[in-house]
Each structure stands twice: as structure tokens, then as C-alpha cells.
Amino acid sequence: MPQYQAPLADFQFLLNDWLDINEHYKSLGVEEFDAELANEIIAQGGKFAADVIAPLNREGDEQGCKLEDGQVSTPDGFSAAYKDYVANGWNAMLGSAEYDGQDLPYSMAVPVHEMLNSANLSWRLTTMLTESAILAITKHASEELKSLYLAKLISGEWTGTMNLTEPHAGTDLSLLSTKAEPVGDGRYEITGNKIFITAGDQDWSDNIIHLVLARLPDAPPGVKGISLFLVPKFLLDENGNPGQKNKVSVGSIEKKMGIKASPTCVMNYDGATGWLVGEENQGLACMFTMMNDARFQVGLEGLGTAEASFQGALAYARERLQSRAPQGVQSPDSKADPIVFQPDVARMLLTQKALVEGCRALSMMYAQMMDIEKYADGEQKHQAGMVIQYLTPICKAFMTDMGLEASNLGVQVFGGHGYIREWGMEQLVRDTRIAQLYEGTNGIQALDLIGRKLTRDGGEMMNATYQAFLSKVSMIEETGAKEKATALLEEWKSVSTSQLGKSAEDVASAACDYLAYCAYSLIGVLWYSMADTATRSENTTLASAKGKTRDFYIARLLPRKDMHLAALETGADTVLAVSGSEFDYI
Template structure:
């Protein structure tokens, strides 16, 4: 397997040249003065070293050893405790945290690049701090001041970690039917009783305490999702002076034996009258949890992106070294028995497909992160508009990045041929590790239904029009640049195709309740391909004037051309599927399956 090297040039190009991040940061009231270009570049440089030198070397060994559970005690693979300590010493857990409680207050646009590097190097490791960051977001946004002061500093330090406890054996997507109970106590706390499954980082030996955010229902709660509350439940109770007290009635009953991410402890958690504290308002736990989940869903999407980048690096190195057959145009390295496989058209197709999907995904993750920053640090109408864009784009980022993530790891495996299927080269681990990203934090089918139903049909396309207006503004700004015609014209055509499909889906839903669900997955993919086209057009607009000065820019433009010529045409077929309606799905009787 190739040694991981962070794509710092690509990241800096997107941040500083395509999205002019430091100008945006300077304009946001809640962020002004917190970060400049020099600081941002230094942060990325330091994480690139940590990812390459500390996290990458324990990725394969972590997969082979996996987490262990013995008599209720969970241990992580060799090297993980030391790597986690190094991570925490560097202050990485505080990067996006609230400065009032010890965080660094950095923007998500920068955090997205950092997360990609961690995930490229070691997805299993990344899950521990990512879940803690998400828990901190929910606590910071919804918990009482006392809870914030008591828990956030230690969680930013990494001394305490966080976990999100939603799923139960009978309740996955349908959280309204959870059975975990919360009983009010005289001291203002609650007694939490129930079991949760699939809890990432629910227990481990990396941190001194695990802070669980648990969904549960009070005895008099309304039925369904409107009766869910959120509670903070620590593994160890915390004394008034901040030291750890007695063990709470929280235990790990087992860990899952999984297809991938084996160095991440996926736990079954039992709460046997554990002491917890309300986060947010009674019966409004889902709203509080979604503060965390919007960030987590982009984070999961970035896991798919990170795996794609690692797959591409592996496949590219292999394609340059592996010699097989001669180029169709004649020997390229006649001194060797055969040419490296990178000369063959189909291998180039596979490598360029990965490169184009990664570049589009990295740009879109930065774009979504920009809207998250505006929604967090902005004010007034600008903030409101950003929140709407985040709501629309989050399911696209989570599902499209991870669907393409699996595609890219399989494509990389195909470049290796038989060597990609065996353990020796490590490529098969990427395929196994990335597969879960399409499932957890809401399956990609649910993300698609969210996009088509709640985010599009339910508001008559109002959120879609915000995105379309942004794309159209770019088109209008670039339409008179002759050199941009090869990108602007097809982008305009595909935006119209997406708008037409959107309008037809909204109209169909008025008569057919199955219409959004029938179209949802293809609609999300159609949206994703058009969004990537928008990103590649933005990249080309910046890179074209500089192609003669630096080969980096030439590579960006040529990859953009490949995307528009070879990948974007898939939007036409997807639009046809979206417009096909639900009849062929719903008219077949159940017994005929």
C-alpha cells in the first residue's frame, strides 16, 4: 500500500483560490480575527504530518487486531492509545470547539480538510474524535450552562470522549418507537433505563470517561418522535470539583464483529437506572440531536471522500509500477518487458474517474462547510439563507460522497486486479471500511428520501431554488468568458435538466404519495452529478488563466474536462429514471417478488 500523503496543494487551492475562505472568515461576525491564511496553512500542514506519521501506520494493524471485549471491558488495538494521546496533545479535539469552554473556534471549511486527512489515514481512529466533536456541538447548542462548563473543557481536551446513543434493536430509522425510559428524580436528574445498539465509541480504553447523549422517553411523553428527549449520561459520574466519581450504571454488553472499521468499537450499551441530565427541552430531543447529526452527516460523507483519496493514491502508485503488455500506440518503455499499466486507456479511465469524483467531492465538501460556517457565525438573513442551504445539501453530501466512496475504492481495487482482492496490498480493507458509511448516520436511502421529500417536495422546491440561484449566478458571471464555454454551457443545460426533474417530481407528488420515494435515490444522484459539475466549473474558472504557469492548474482543467465529457452525461439517464414515476415499482404484487 502507498504511504499516505495529504493532498495539501488541492486543499489550499480550494480554500484560498476557489472559495477565498480567508475573505469570508474576515466578514463573518462570529469568526472575524479567529483565523488567517497563515494559521490555516499551518494547521493543515501539521495534520498532514500526524495523519501520515501516526495514524496511517496503525491503520492496517488496527484492522487485523480489531477491538476486543472481555468481561465488559473494551480495548482498542495496539498503538491506538498512544496515537490518541498524541492527537489530544496537539489540541485537535478542540479545533472546532467553542473558545468560551476551551475550544479553538476554527471554521468548518478548515475542519473539513482536517477531517478528510484523518479519514484517509485511518477511518476507524477518526470515528472516536468525530463522535466527540458531534456530542460537543449538541451540548454547546442545547445544554445548560452548568453542563457546558462541567463537560465541554474535558471533552475538547479529549480526556473525556463522546458517544451518540440513538439506535435500539427494534428502532433504527423510526426513532419514535424507542423504549429507553427516563424517570425524573427529585434532584433534577433522570434515571435512564434501556439498551442501545450500534454505538460507535460507546466504550473504549482511550479516554478516562465516555459522555453518552441518549435518546429516551419520559413516562408521560407523547407517542412518536414528538415524545423523545435527550439526556447526557456519563460513564463515570463527575464530582463537584470536576474529578471522576463512582461508576454510573452504564455498561457495554458486547461489541459487534463487523465487515470493516474493526478498530472502532461498535458497542451494545446498557443503561440500568443510570443517572443522566436533560439536554435541551423535554420532548425536543430530536431537534437537539440533529444539531449534532447535520455536522456528523457531512463528516460521514467526508469519510467516503477520505477513503476515495486513499484508494486513488494506492491505485496510482500501483499503475505506475505494475508492468503488463504494451501500449496500443507502441512500446512506451522498450527497455522493460512491458509497459506500466497506466498507459492503457481503461486504467486511465479508472484513475481519472477517481480523480474527478474526489476533486468534485472535496470542492463540494468545502462548499457545504462554507454554508455551515455562515449558518454558525453569520447573522440575519445571511444566516437564515445558509441554514436553508445546509438543510438541502447535507443529505446530498452524506449520500453522494459515500456512494461514490464505495465506487472509488472498488475502482481502485480493480486497478490492482487480483492483488486488490488479497490482504497483502491493503486495498480490500478500504472497500470493507467505507461500506458502512452508506449505512450509518441514516442510510443513503433515507438521505435520498429526506432530500426528495422533506427538503424539496414539502416546500415546493424553495430550498432547491436557493441552490439553483447560486449556480445560475456563477453561470451569469462566467457566460461571457469564451474559454469557459465548454463548462458553462453544459452546466446550464444540466441545471435546467435538474430543475425540470425537480418540478416533475413535485407535481407528481400531488397525485401520487409514492412519487418522492420512487424517484429519491436517482434524484439525489442527479443532484450530486450537477453539483459536482458546478464545483468543477468553479475550479476551471480559477485554473484556466494559470495553465501555462503551473502544471497543477493544467491538471485541474484536464480533470474538469474529463468530468464533463465522461461522467456528467450520467445525469441524462438519472433524470429519465426520476421522471419514470412509481408505477413500475408499486404495481407489482408482493407475491410476485
């Protein structure tokens, strides 16, 4: 598989031309940021991802992680790469300046995060969870906890984790049983077991800060009785440095299908000392700050993996000679033509390209909304927040579904060679598969979208999203394209509105089809907008490619929305009709 290359031309187009990033920052009153800085950060981030992180990916998958004498070790080179990452300030991009962070806009950081996922998904996971932990502590922890932990988490000297899942409590956290006993001086003893904990232990950082959900004595039953606690691997001494080992240990490292270079740990808390984050019995609300950030980041995992697969498949298809192209000889000096000229191979490559670039535009629009929520105030901030809430399950679920589809297509382009480890394509399939499962399975994301984000608030978030996409349509100058984009957006709004008032079982049965319908429709709107903007780009190759890829998406991929629309309109009867022994005839 060829070395990963950062897709800088596409990022530059999206930032400079499509988002008009200079005007975006100016409108938010943060004129210390501009396109020149954004392009430089993204270029350097791409170089780090390609030159430092990507070369570790294959060997990391081969070596995996080890647990010896209670300490986890990661593959060769991983820890050194992390120290390089920290030394160059990448971990601090989004951290608050009050705690020595760079406080950059999300529109600068999101491209770097995508590229890290493309380069080495296993490596990226530890830094991703640390960023989410920083966000939760920043928003919910006491000033004392912030002063002790935030600066070193933001710098990357320490890392963070998220501890939700237990063997008997996954999606249904009401079943959670980890206990927290107050012992005075604001301290609690945490006792219980957590599973599936990404980077629960590693050899990268001096301390690991675990955010753990647990129950206080006499807490209300169900999710209303969950609290959040900060539990460090090492307790801090009087100087704020790691001192005595806390009573938390690694039971084992999970043996997994993919992301083998990321230590997924079983964690044991045996009266470990912790401190309350936020209010008592409000832990789930605090954790959702972390989870919602992580859900978008997981969507970027799917996007990053898809880009890596596309790059590998395209390079191989240009080199692999097999048969003659049906449209005529393409390489007269060779005995056969490159398979890139075979229509079916071109179909697969264009499917990858159209999905990747459409999802990248969606992720950058999401980043734009996060910038607005971060820097604006009043109604503008509120509206951006609603758009973010509505798009989060779409980004998480659709981008990860797309990541698996694109990675499977990459294997298919390689043929039998794609199934062989040495080419690296099968690793992408194994690695990206988890992204459809963690941070809430994609079915849960679909239920969240149609149940919470659409029907529960009577369509308010959907209407905010409609307005945001309408602003993209208004940028289109070509009359025919604007009419088609408008019609597509209006159809999506009408279909979404029609879901309001449905019965609970009909809503649940329609959830996955509704999410896919939304994604294909909204990305279609973005393709009309992008392709129109590209006609005014100085990069003529990009302009031509955007137009042709849009045409492919509209003709070949957008019709998928109609299949999902037909399914979501059928109701729950066909889903619930088969029951009991009718499943297996026993």
C-alpha cells in the first residue's frame, strides 16, 4: 500500500473557497486567525500524520499491545511519536488559553484530526479521548480540579480516558453498578469494573486521568442516580506531581478484530480515590459533553479510514494491468490496460471519492458550526448549537458506515491482493469496523436522531439545520444547480416534518432509514454547493473533478435516499411481525 498523502488541495478548497474562512473568522470577531494560518497548520499537520504516524500503522497492527506486571506497553515507536506530537503542540490545539492551550478554531483542528485517523487509527485514539476528557473537565469540574489537572492534560503530559461500560451495562447505563463512597475532604472511594476502556493504560504519559461513572450511596435508581468522578492513575503529591499509585489496575487487554495497537482495557477499581466532577447524580449529563464530542470524532475515524482506502485503491488501480478497457486500448505499449480504466473499477473509486469528499464537506460545515458556538453569543450561538446536536448522530453513524463501505471497496479494487495482509487494505476494514459500535452503536445514533433530535423538540433542531443548509444553497450561482439543491433540501424538510407525531414503534423502526435518508440528502445539497463554488476555483483540475464527481453522486448515490424513504414510510408492522420461534422455526 502506498504511503498516505494528506489531501491538502481539498482542504484548501473547502477552507479558502467554500467556507471563505477569512470572512468566517472576521464575522466571529477572531481576526487573529486567518486562511494563511489555517493552511499552514493543516499542511504541517498533514506532514506529521504522513511522515511520523503513518509509517507506524502496519507494524503497530502486527505487534499489538502487551500487559506485563500490570503495565501496558504499546508497539515500537508509538510512545516516541506521541512525545513528538506533544512537543510540537498538537495536543494543545483546542485547549483553553487559560491553561496554556492554543484555543484554535475547530475549523483548523478538524482537518488535522481527520488526517491522523487516516494515517494510524490506533495511534489517534489515545489523543482523541484525551481531548474529550479535557472538554468534560473544562465544562463541569471545580476550579480546584481544573487547576490541578487541565494544564497537563492540555499539554499532553497526561492523558485521559472515559469509563462508562460495564460487563452488564452497555447502552443501558441505568444498569451501572460501580460504587462511589464518600470518605471526607471531597474524596470518594470508587469500586467496580469497567470494560472496553480505550488507552486505560499505556506507556506514553506520566499519569492517566480516568473519568468514571459510578453511583453514590442512596442515589436514585436508573440513569438519574449516576455521578461522574475523576480518578487518576497516580495520586498527586503536594507539588501536583504524580505520586502514590491509586487503587486502579488493568485486568486485561481485550483481544480484538482491529485497532490492535490501541490498548482496550478491562479496568478494576478497588477503592480507588476519586473526586466528583459536576453535581451529584448529574454524571450522565456531564459525560454527554465528552460523549458528543467523541461521537463526532468517531465519525472522523470513518472518514479518515475511507480516505486512506481510496488512496490505496487509486494507486493500485493506476498500476495494475489486466485486460483491455472496453472503451478501447488505453496503454498501447503494454499488453494490458490499467484497471482504473475498467468501468466497474472506476465506479468503485468514484463511490469512494464521492462519499469521502461529501463527508469531508459535512465535517467542515460541522466544524464551522462549532466555531460559531464557541465564539458567538446570543441567538447565533443557540442556533449553531442546535445544528450541532442534530448533525452529531448523522456524522457519527453515516461517516462510519461510509468508512466501512469505502474500505470494503478498497479491498475489492485490489482483488485477491486486498485480502492479503501485506497490502494493508484488510487492516483498514478491521480497524474501521469498531467505529460503527463504540460511542453508541449506529442504531442508537439513529434512534437519538429521530427520537431526541427530531420528534422530542417538535422539529426545532431540524429547522435550525434547514436554515444552515439553506445558507449553503444561497451561495450557488448556477440557476439549474440552485433549483435542484433547493428542491432536494425542501424534500428533506418535508419528509422530516412528516415523522413528527408517529407512534413510538414506527419511529423506532424508521430510525436507521431516516438517518441514511438525511445523510444522502444533505450531502447531496453540499455537493451542489461545492461543485458550484469549484467553478470559480483557480485549480482547474479540481474544478473539473468536483463537477464530475457531483454528477456521479447525484446519478449513482443520491438515489439510495429513495430506497431509505420507501422503507421508513412502511411503518413498524413488517419489522415486528416475526417473533418467537418464527425466527428459527424451533
